[in-house]
Amino acid sequence: MLILHCPYCGVDAEETELHAGGEAHLKRFGPHSSDEDFETYLFARENPKGVHFERWRHANGCGKWFHAARCTATLEVFGTYSAQVTTPPQAIRDAITAKRPGWSWRDVQ
Amino acid sequence: MSDTVSALNGATFQGFVTVEDAGLQGMITLRGDLGSAKLLAAVTAATGLVTPSQRKIVSQGDMAVAWMSPDEVLILTPYDQAGTIAATLAQALSGEHGLVQTVSDARTVVRLTGAPGSVREVLAKLAPVDLSPQAFEPGEFRRTRLAQVAGAMWFDDTTSARIICFRSVADYVFKLLCISAEEGGEVDYFN
Ligand SMILES: [Zn+2]
Numbered sequence: 001m002l003i004l005h006c007p008y009c010g011v012d013a014e015e016t017e018l019h020a021g022g023e024a025h026l027k028r029f030g031p032h033s034s035d036e037d038f039e040t041y042l043f044a045r046e047n048p049k050g051v052h053f054e055r056w057r058h059a060n061g062c063g064k065w066f067h068a069a070r071c072t073a074t075l076e077v078f079g080t081y082s083a084q085v086t087t088p089p090q091a092i093r094d095a096i097t098a099k100r101p102g103w104s105w106r107d108v109q
Numbered sequence: 110m111s112d113t114v115s116a117l118n119g120a121t122f123q124g125f126v127t128v129e130d131a132g133l134q135g136m137i138t139l140r141g142d143l144g145s146a147k148l149l150a151a152v153t154a155a156t157g158l159v160t161p162s163q164r165k166i167v168s169q170g171d172m173a174v175a176w177m178s179p180d181e182v183l184i185l186t187p188y189d190q191a192g193t194i195a196a197t198l199a200q201a202l203s204g205e206h207g208l209v210q211t212v213s214d215a216r217t218v219v220r221l222t223g224a225p226g227s228v229r230e231v232l233a234k235l236a237p238v239d240l241s242p243q244a245f246e247p248g249e250f251r252r253t254r255l256a257q258v259a260g261a262m263w264f265d266d267t268t269s270a271r272i273i274c275f276r277s278v279a280d281y282v283f284k285l286l287c288i289s290a291e292e293g294g295e296v297d298y299f300n
Contacts, residue, residue: 011164061253
């Protein structure tokens with residue numbers, strides 16, 4: 001059972017209060033983008049064994065979207081953070097480095 | 110005038126706690142910048158109450174203001190005053206980015222009364238929330254789920270709690286609470 005701290009209402013929400021929103025920090029390619037960019041945006045996803053960044057929504061709660069950094073292999077949660085960022089904040093990266101030295105995810109490390 | 114009835118129309122159930130329709134309840138959703146001085150002043154002018162901090166509810170008499178999210182509060186009023194208070198709020202907030210909507214008939218309120226530990230237990234069986242007295246005191250307002258549907262709960266005092274859910278699931282939530290409160294189902298975890 002995953003427990004994520006909602007940064008908006010401060011609740012340590014159990015998984016059944018949450019809705020998974022897939023991979024975090026995707027850059028949207030819409031009209032007028034190249035076919036390759038659009039295809040990658042639609043279909044290409046990370047599937048790591050280890051550090052991963054995701055979007056979650058506190059659906060049965062305050063209703064807000066937020067980001068979470070966790071390990072897909074152990075379910076260890078490194079931290080949660082605001083939805084209003086396009087890349088993981090330094091504090092979250094540092095928390096991961098403390099537990100998983102040398103980690104990387106896409107172009108983030 | 111039409112004869113307005115609540116979704117549960119006065120239903121009651123006597124188990125090891127009492128589950129009952131709390132009746133018609135005025136409710137106003139206010140969305141906006143909860144950091145805005147203009148908005149905070151408008152809430153106080155309309156309700157006489159100070160906007161609560163994160164996950165709190167403040168109440169006095171038959172008025173209350175509950176924190177719903179960083180940009181939303183729910184205002185509880187007497188049923189027949191909701192429209193007037195909402196209009197006053199909307200007027201006070203003209204020009205401000207926000208939303209005021211009367212939602213009284215979109216929701217249902219259920220009341221639980223009984224021994225302090227028992228009221229907590231009826232809720233604890235249904236929601237993934239720490240309902241121990243240290244973790245959840247009167248004055249806290251918690252949005253969560255009750256079995257399979259969304260709801261919010263708070264304690265008026267140690268022996269009484271109220272639950273808000275959508276009107277469309279009123280019957281489901283009422284029956285859930287009745288099953289949870291059925292005689293013979295006591296766990297006595299909080300007693
Ligand atoms: Zn939340």
